[in-house]
Amino acid sequence: MAGEGVVTVDGRPIPEAPDLPRMHRDRMDRLQEQLAAQELAGLVLLWPSAVSYATGAHSPGADSGRAGLFRPVAVVVAGDAAPHLFTPYPEGAPPGLPADHLHPPAFPDLADGAAALAAALAELVPKGRVAIDELPHPLRAALAGRDLVPAASVMAPVKLRKTADELACIRVAQRCNELAMCDVMPLLRPGVRQTELSSVFLDRLYELGDVSNGIDPIWQPMPQCIAAGPWTTHGDVAFPTGSTGEVLRHGDVIWCDTGIHYEGYASDFGRTWLVGADPTPRQLSQYRRWQEVTDSVLAVCKPGATALDLDRAAIATNGGKKPWIEHFYLSHGVGTDSAEMPLIGTDLGEAFDEQQVLAPGMILVLEPVIWEDGYGGYRAEDIYTVTDDGWASLSDFPYDPFTRGDAA
Amino acid sequence: MTGLLAQQESGRVDMVALRADRRGRMFAAMEAHGLDALVLGRPANITFASGARQLWTAGARPFGPGCLVLAATGQVHLLSVWDEGIPPEIPHANLFGLKWNPVNLLTEIAAIPGVRTTRRVGTDSFGPGFEHFLAGFAPEAELVDATAAMTDARRSKSADEVALIERAIAIAETALTAMEDAAEPGASERDLLRAYLASIAQQGCTTPPTEGIVCATPRSGPVVLRRLPSERRLGPGQLVALNPGALYAGYEGGVGRTIGVEGVSPAASDLAARCRDALDSVIDRCRVGARGADLRTEGADVLIYGLGLGAEPPLIGSGGGADAELVGGMVLSVQAWAGREGTGGVLLRDVVHVVDGTPRVLSRYRSTLV
Numbered sequence: 001m002a003g004e005g006v007v008t009v010d011g012r013p014i015p016e017a018p019d020l021p022r023m024h025r026d027r028m029d030r031l032q033e034q035l036a037a038q039e040l041a042g043l044v045l046l047w048p049s050a051v052s053y054a055t056g057a058h059s060p061g062a063d064s065g066r067a068g069l070f071r072p073v074a075v076v077v078a079g080d081a082a083p084h085l086f087t088p089y090p091e092g093a094p095p096g097l098p099a100d101h102l103h104p105p106a107f108p109d110l111a112d113g114a115a116a117l118a119a120a121l122a123e124l125v126p127k128g129r130v131a132i133d134e135l136p137h138p139l140r141a142a143l144a145g146r147d148l149v150p151a152a153s154v155m156a157p158v159k160l161r162k163t164a165d166e167l168a169c170i171r172v173a174q175r176c177n178e179l180a181m182c183d184v185m186p187l188l189r190p191g192v193r194q195t196e197l198s199s200v201f202l203d204r205l206y207e208l209g210d211v212s213n214g215i216d217p218i219w220q221p222m223p224q225c226i227a228a229g230p231w232t233t234h235g236d237v238a239f240p241t242g243s244t245g246e247v248l249r250h251g252d253v254i255w256c257d258t259g260i261h262y263e264g265y266a267s268d269f270g271r272t273w274l275v276g277a278d279p280t281p282r283q284l285s286q287y288r289r290w291q292e293v294t295d296s297v298l299a300v301c302k303p304g305a306t307a308l309d310l311d312r313a314a315i316a317t318n319g320g321k322k323p324w325i326e327h328f329y330l331s332h333g334v335g336t337d338s339a340e341m342p343l344i345g346t347d348l349g350e351a352f353d354e355q356q357v358l359a360p361g362m363i364l365v366l367e368p369v370i371w372e373d374g375y376g377g378y379r380a381e382d383i384y385t386v387t388d389d390g391w392a393s394l395s396d397f398p399y400d401p402f403t404r405g406d407a408a
Numbered sequence: 409m410t411g412l413l414a415q416q417e418s419g420r421v422d423m424v425a426l427r428a429d430r431r432g433r434m435f436a437a438m439e440a441h442g443l444d445a446l447v448l449g450r451p452a453n454i455t456f457a458s459g460a461r462q463l464w465t466a467g468a469r470p471f472g473p474g475c476l477v478l479a480a481t482g483q484v485h486l487l488s489v490w491d492e493g494i495p496p497e498i499p500h501a502n503l504f505g506l507k508w509n510p511v512n513l514l515t516e517i518a519a520i521p522g523v524r525t526t527r528r529v530g531t532d533s534f535g536p537g538f539e540h541f542l543a544g545f546a547p548e549a550e551l552v553d554a555t556a557a558m559t560d561a562r563r564s565k566s567a568d569e570v571a572l573i574e575r576a577i578a579i580a581e582t583a584l585t586a587m588e589d590a591a592e593p594g595a596s597e598r599d600l601l602r603a604y605l606a607s608i609a610q611q612g613c614t615t616p617p618t619e620g621i622v623c624a625t626p627r628s629g630p631v632v633l634r635r636l637p638s639e640r641r642l643g644p645g646q647l648v649a650l651n652p653g654a655l656y657a658g659y660e661g662g663v664g665r666t667i668g669v670e671g672v673s674p675a676a677s678d679l680a681a682r683c684r685d686a687l688d689s690v691i692d693r694c695r696v697g698a699r700g701a702d703l704r705t706e707g708a709d710v711l712i713y714g715l716g717l718g719a720e721p722p723l724i725g726s727g728g729g730a731d732a733e734l735v736g737g738m739v740l741s742v743q744a745w746a747g748r749e750g751t752g753g754v755l756l757r758d759v760v761h762v763v764d765g766t767p768r769v770l771s772r773y774r775s776t777l778v
Contacts, residue, residue, distance in 0.1 A: 046468075047468070047470050048467040048468055049467075058636055059636070060618050060635050060636055060637070061466040061616070061618070061619040062467065062616070062617065062618040062620070063464070063466075063615065063616070063617045063655060063660070063719075064450070064451045064452065064465070064467065064469050064718065065450070065451070065452045065660075066618050066719040067466070067467045067468040068450065068468035068469075069713065069719050069720070069721070069723060070719070071468050088726065089620070089634075089636055091634045091635070091636050092636050104726075105726060107723065107726070107728055109721075110721060110728060112728045113723075116728075132535075132536060133470070134470060134471050134535050135533070135534045135535055136534070136555075137531075137553035137554075137555050141553075148536045150535060150537050195609055195610075195614055196609075196610075198614040199605075199609030199614065202605045203602050203605065203606050206601055206602045206605060207598075207602060210639075212619065213466060214465060214466050214467075215463065215464065215466070216464040216465075216615050217614070218463075229492075230490040230492035231490060231491045231500060232491075233488075233489050233503055233504065234489065238489065238490035238492060240463065241463075241490060242461055242462070242463045242464070242492075242493060243614070245612050261466075327489045327505055347508055347512050348508050
């Protein structure tokens with residue numbers, strides 16, 4: 001059966017621990033392949049997820065404003081085996097990076113920094129077309145006259161299918177995330193505050209190893225009826241709304257959602273929890289429906305299937321109704337971005353999904369939602385990868401309190 | 409418990425008035441820069457324009473249209489599926505939903521009243537191809553740089569904004585005490601990071617401005633300031649730089665001090681005194697009209713940046729900012745770092761309010777190395 005036995009991706013088993021130098025080499029090979037195929041002279045990357053992919057560099061977790069002002073920048077030159085890294089955090093450069101590829105920080109959001117980066121680029125990539133992901137206005141001015149195209153044409157194909165080492169990184173991230181959630185679960189009693197749960201989560205997470213938090217943890221008490229609010233643009237459920245110091249009460253249905261990073265790769269943890277209560281028969285039936293939907297999607301998940309096949313399986317199992325939230329999806333990928341391609345079930349439409357053909361190394365974070373207005377709903381998410389002959393799970397966390405005592 | 413207050417101040421500062429003041433400054437800057445519309449993607453700019461409590465994620469966000477501001481209608485439009493955390497002055501009609509299909513996003517934005525007739529649209533960043541997206545909802549518009557307009561609106565803080573920054577500083581000072589308590593021989597840099605994160609979270613602020621807040625400096629060999637907390641363990645006599653920050657209602661504060669683990673050598677005290685003198689001399693020069701080039705010192709490496717809704721320009725130090733000019737009302741993070749082989753390194757940071765005359769130092773924490 002799919003999902004059991006030795007699983008391989010492109011003939012390689014997923015290792016317990018990633019071989020980081022090999023992973024860095026493989027990623028650079030893919031980038032160079034795209035640069036050559038698209039006749040690009042170079043690639044300039046400002047987005048953290050892209051810099052991380054191209055260089056393997058670490059930087060401290062930070063608020064967006066700080067992270068932008070003090071951002072690492074990567075420059076990939078066509079034909080060069082190593083990336084150039086401009087960083088305020090040289091201690092985060094990967095061990096194998098040649099010394100002449102490590103540069104002082106670039107500050108492309110400021111006029112003097114942008115001019116310096118443009119000058120450096122003129123030396124590294126004197127001519128030819130360059131792909132770039134973002135142009136803060138100072139950099140846009142400094143690069144006026146250069147032939148620039150969006151970097152998405154390079155980054156989207158290289159990130160779509162993960163190598164076995166990338167899958168190992170995602171699994172390590174997910175494992176740390178799950179272990180930290182183990183410490184949070186017992187605290188879910190009446191009177192606990194959302195921020196207290198976050199505090200315990202973060203404390204355990206940073207004890208576990210060289211990982212970093214990616215999102216302010218979500219502990220959202222769900223209403224029974226959509227009409228109870230919050231109001232939404234589309235009339236569907238509001239999720240995920242941010243945490244405050246809100247006190248959780250007996251019987252609250254909590255949809256939690258957390259995500260962390262390991263070696264740049266994101267985890268994604270989602271479960272439905274109950275505060276100080278056992279599930280009602282209705283809640284149990286919602287969970288069972290969720291499990292049926294997930295099982296039906298996995299049953300058709302293998303290389304060659306289309307994303308539309310997955311949509312259809314989920315909808316058929318849910319009695320013809322789409323089992324996911326209007327503004328989200330049935331499934332999304334995860335990698336150095338917490339949500340990336342393949343996105344399945346979005347407003348990109350059925351024709352788009354029909355063209356998305358599953359292949360080994362693609363990631364599916366399945367997150368069906370079962371909602372019965374008037375009775376609330378069940379949501380959980382798990383990470384799967386498409387393997388050479390089916391799928392494998394990269395998550396390993398129980399569905400308590402919905403399965404407590406079950407042999408399953 | 410500050411938990412309930414952490415993200416939405418409801419006590420000392422009138423947030424309704426604060427948001428109205430920010431909007432007034434934003435519309436004035438739009439007028440001064442001749443902008444019909446703003447398209448904002450940077451979370452801090454979106455907070456400044458809208459007051460919305462956004463979901464916090466670590467790291468810089470890619471640019472995309474998260475907020476539109478129209479001069480003609482005086483309205484702020486926001487990408488938000490729900491009204492949770494959205495101030496009441498932004499009506500439901502001004503919210504537009506999350507779309508994965510750019511065509512659908514374009515349709516939503518194009519339907520905003522008044523957007524199609526705008527002639528000069530400023531954005532806070534840009535990507536190749538964004539001009540085509542703009543043409544889809546504002547066909548007549550010229551796309552221009554709104555960085556200067558947003559800087560003008562944001563850089564001089566109101567008294568209420570300074571009050572929020574001071575609350576953030578107090579949270580960081582509390583975290584500094586927790587870090588000091590955790591700095592025992594054998595503890596690692598990451599243990600101190602944990603103590604810091606636990607402290608700010610217990611105060612209701614779960615999101616750090618940065619995790620780069622602790623550096624155990626070496627007693628031998630070259631001394632450099634690292635910002636990635638590691639498993640390095642603290643040893644007796646070692647100098648450890650502690651540099652926590654906090655975000656309160658979106659505003660950032662911080663404080664930096666260096667401690668000696670189990671005692672301080674005369675050489676370390678001497679280095680600390682030199683670093684303190686250097687910092688004080690720079691702080692004293694943080695006056696209206698000063699330029700970056702005026703804010704250097706012999707005794708230490710100086711790093712200065714603006715504080716408001718997170719870190720912001722100007723950035724002075726790290727090889728840049730010589731021409732940056734200080735204006736009244738700015739709040740600055742002013743940091744000095746001095747390292748000496750055989751002794752270690754000392755980092756000191758204070759938060760400074762640029763006012764007429766002598767600068768106001770907003771952070772308060774004892775000297776730890778004298």
